[in-house]
Amino acid sequence: ERWFYAIHVAIEAHGARALASIATARAAQAGGGTPDAAMLAGLRSVRDALRAANATLKRMPERCCDEQFYSVVRPFLQGWPAGGVVYAAEGSAQTHQGASGAQSSLLPAVDAWLGVKHARKASVSLRRSMPDAHRRCLAELEAAPSVRAFIVGLAAGRGAELRSAYNEAVRELLGFRRLHAGFAALYIRGAAKRAALKAGAVVEKEELGTGGTD
Numbered sequence: 001e002r003w004f005y006a007i008h009v010a011i012e013a014h015g016a017r018a019l020a021s022i023a024t025a026r027a028a029q030a031g032g033g034t035p036d037a038a039m040l041a042g043l044r045s046v047r048d049a050l051r052a053a054n055a056t057l058k059r060m061p062e063r064c065c066d067e068q069f070y071s072v073v074r075p076f077l078q079g080w081p082a083g084g085v086v087y088a089a090e091g092s093a094q095t096h097q098g099a100s101g102a103q104s105s106l107l108p109a110v111d112a113w114l115g116v117k118h119a120r121k122a123s124v125s126l127r128r129s130m131p132d133a134h135r136r137c138l139a140e141l142e143a144a145p146s147v148r149a150f151i152v153g154l155a156a157g158r159g160a161e162l163r164s165a166y167n168e169a170v171r172e173l174l175g176f177r178r179l180h181a182g183f184a185a186l187y188i189r190g191a192a193k194r195a196a197l198k199a200g201a202v203v204e205k206e207e208l209g210t211g212g213t214d
Helices: 002-030 036-057 066-076 106-114 124-129 132-143 147-152 160-199
Strands: 079-086 093-097
Touching: 002 036, 002 106, 036 106, 036 147, 036 160, 066 160, 093 124, 106 132, 106 147, 106 160, 147 160
Parallel strands: none
Antiparallel strands: 079 093
């Protein structure tokens, strides 16, 4: 359990560097002129932070057993999204979403700045669990021009280095999400099937992450 949480904290620490660089790049862009150098530094910082986050996430299996996670840790992360829970003092059922990495503003902020769009909106509802300042920051990032829009708008012959850095950052972001999806399959869906087989039960529906995320 400690290792599971330590991995998440370390990923957030890596991401802090990227967020600081995004803020600097956005300030340079808003100031007019030619913010190419700040944009390039921001993209490389995001790339390096995501690369470090990937290396950290890959270490999850070192001290976090999938069966122990599913049977011991996950029950405390699920919350009560369906049916709710009744507190004696309240008298009526209250629904609560469980803890989820999708409640972090790190990747949504990177998505917004890079101009990455998602078809699924399962994680949007989890923003209600974010601090107000984080939600406002994401809304501001999403409303502002992305670095992708800036690069696409560059004149021909300018920005080759920016495009290369942008693609590298997106590759690291995609790598992180693929790695996370693989761990979701191992620690949640795979563990659920194995637990059901041990109990002689039939798995009728695959489990998702907390909040309906993959």
